[in-house]
Amino acid sequence: MPSRRWGHHPAVLVAGILLIAMNLRAPFTSVAPLLESLQQALxxxxxxxxxLMILPLLAFVIVSPLVPRLAxxxxxxxxxxxxxxxxxxxxxxxxxxxxxxxYLGLALVGAGIAIGNVLLPSLVKxxxxxxxxxxxxxxxxxxxIMAAIASSTAIPLEQATTSGWRFALVAMLVLPIIxxxxxxxxxxxxTAPLIACAPVARSTSIWKSPLAWQVTIFMGFNSLVYYTVNSWLPTILADSGFTAEQAGSLHGVxxxxxxxxxLVLVPLMPRLKDQRMIACLAPGMSLAGFIGxxxxxxxxxxxxxxIGGGAGAAFILALSFVGMRSRNSSQAASLSSMAQTVxxxxxxxxxxxxxxxxxxxGNWQLALMVCVGACALMACFGFLAGRNLQLPE
Structure with missing residues (x-):
């Protein structure tokens, strides 16, 4: 079994998981503070x-369904x-x-992140x-944490050399190399292939499951909210009177x-009978932030x-739902692929x-109202996905 092969070195695997996780946001989030410079230069x-900012997301959509077979x-x-x-x-x-x-570089970054996003929940499971x-x-x-560092250092890195935004973008190369x-x-x-862990869950059964759709839609609305605010927050703040440095720092925040x-969910979630309450509170936090x-x-x-706290909590819940609602690692890979594709x-x-x-x-009012509505819908599907259930065999 794969777990036995790693049983002698669990710390190595945990360290590897954390290092891979560092690569799954920072190369993407480091772009948003530089958007104004990119717009001016190009x-x-x-x-x-x-x-431009949806290219990685489109890569997620295209690549995610292929990852279970790759694994x-x-x-x-x-x-x-x-x-x-x-x-x-x-x-x-x-x-x-x-x-x-x-454009091509961002698409490749998105493809690599998509593979990592699908693999990590299955590896943990x-x-x-x-x-x-x-x-x-x-x-x-x-x-x-790594995404925050990447966002808050993007403008200082741009200003550090004559290469400007090009240096700020390539500086992220240190993460995948290490x-x-x-x-x-x-x-x-x-490495034993994933198919050895358990019988392969048929994708048709996953796609017909109401519970799988509840997990998927919860993740979908959270992804919509997070990637929208992640892409446009520096520009929204700049239009509200903040400097580029202030907007970049708040993007890091x-x-x-x-x-x-x-830090909160680690000790809390094992004590919960189910996750319905917290799956409603998380989008409620983001909703309040958008209204503010x-x-x-x-x-x-x-x-x-x-906004960040609510989106982060919902993201942890969505990833946890993939493991908690599936019965084995193969089913987790299929659910992860479905949830992340949609x-x-x-x-x-x-x-x-x-x-x-x-x-x-000419303003951001309607856009912010759309985010408020998305948070409300996320809370509804979070209540359903948070029930203590598992997918059928």
């Missing part, structure tokens, strides 16, 4: 910038290494200075079935706030903390639509 309007063929460890390699190639390509390279909530919270915390070096020794052993719920940003933007720090398809609609609303109306 001639984007808000709609085109929104389309069954290569094994989880080798598939994870491939994800890191693709992310590294995308980071290098997007910093070459042309529009085409920027396979090797740590009794600690799903704990490890999920830990790697989401790590993911958020992770690949640490992960490399795992490739020397024969958003990432950090999204990581903090892990709409009515009193001068208090942006408080609203950003609420979820990121929904999320991909956010940035360009919100950017288009800004271009059409």
């Amino acid at each position: 001639g984007f309007n808000a709609t085109a910038a929104g389309l 069954r063929g290569l094994g989880l460890e080798r598939s994870a290494f491939l994800a890191l390699l693709i992310i590294a190639l995308g980071i290098v390509l997007r910093a070459q200075g042309s529009v085409l390279a920027l 396979r090797d740590f079935p009794n600690h799903i909530a704990l490890l999920t919270s830990c790697y989401v915390l790590t993911m958020g 992770t690949m070096l640490v992960w490399w020794p795992q490739l020397s052993s024969r 958003l990432q950090l706030a999204s990581a903090v719920p892990g 940003l709409l009515l009193a933007p001068e208090w942006a720090l408080a609203w950003v903390i609420l 979820g990121y398809l929904v999320a991909a609609m956010g940035p360009p639509i919100i950017g288009g609303m800004h271009d059409w109306f």
Whole structure:
């Protein structure tokens, strides 16, 4: 069994999971603070910038359904290494200075992140079935901390050299390189393919399950909210009178706030009979933050903390639901693929639509109201997904 193979070195696997998690947001979130510079250098309007930001999300949609088959063929460890390699190639390509390279590079980054996003819940389910909530919270915390560092340092890195935004983008290359070096020794052993862990769950049964759809829609609305605010928060704040440095720092606060719920959910979730209450409270926090940003933007720090905290808690819940609602690692991979495929398809609609609303109306009011509505719907589906149930065999 794979768990026995790793049984002698659980700390190595945990460290690898956390390092991989560092690569699953930072290369993407580091772009948003640089959007204004990219628009000026390459001639984007808000709609085109929104389309740029959805390229990784579209890559998620295309690649996520393919990951279970990839994992069954290569094994989880080798598939994870491939994800890191693709992310590294995308980071290098997007910093070459042309529009085409920027678009293709971001698409590659998204493809690598998609593979990692699908693999990690299945890896946790396979090797740590009794600690799903704990490890999920830990790697989401790590993911958020690194994303916060990437966001808050993007503008200083841009200003540090004459290469400007190109240097700020390529600086993220250090993450996949370090992770690949640490992960490399795992490739020397024969990794059992995922199919050996359990019979493969038929995708048709997953797609026909109401519970699977409840988990999927909950993740979808959370992804819509998170990636929309992640893409446009610096611009929204700049239009409200904040400087680029202040907007970048608050964008970093958003990432950090999204990581903090892990500290609370780690001890809390094992004690809960089910997750219905917390699955309603999390989107409620984000809803309150969007209303505050709409009515009193001068208090942006408080609203950003609420939005990030709510989105981070919902993200941890969505990933935990993948493990908690599935019966084995193969079923977890199928549910993870479904939830992330549909979820990121929904999320991909956010940035360009919100950017288009800004271009059409000249302000962010309607866009923020859309986010409020998405949070309300997320709470409804969170209540359903939070019940203590599992998918059928």
